[in-house]
Amino acid sequence: MTGSVQRIRAEAAGPYEVFHTDCPARDVVDHVTSRWGVWVLISLRSNDLRFYELRESIRGVSEKMLAQTLRALVQDGLVWREVEPTTPPQVTYGLTEFGRDIGEPLTELFDRITRRLPPRDAG
Incomplete structure (x- = not known):
């Protein structure tokens, strides 16, 4: 019985509805594609x-x-964020596996754009 209850809950949850304003996946997309989110990744x-x-x-x-x-x-x-207990504290940031996975197509997009732009003037 427990298995059927869990299956019903999973089915009821369904896929993310990214076009709804209250969808958690939409928040992540907003953060990734924000003005500074792309550059951080x-x-x-x-x-x-x-x-x-x-x-x-x-x-x-x-x-x-x-x-x-x-x-x-x-x-x-x-x-991820790591705080070293020094004075002052040193904080280091890096990409999680999820962040690397999301950052890969962003890096590819950036590389494609820079390859297609005309050469910059040296002067």
């Missing part, structure tokens, strides 16, 4: 970075916006 694709290294790698982002973006991506399970 691309910046962390090859190295784990400390907060200030990440801020320096993403030109134009404020500390406040980077902190908000990282908080959302950590909560979504795309980015």
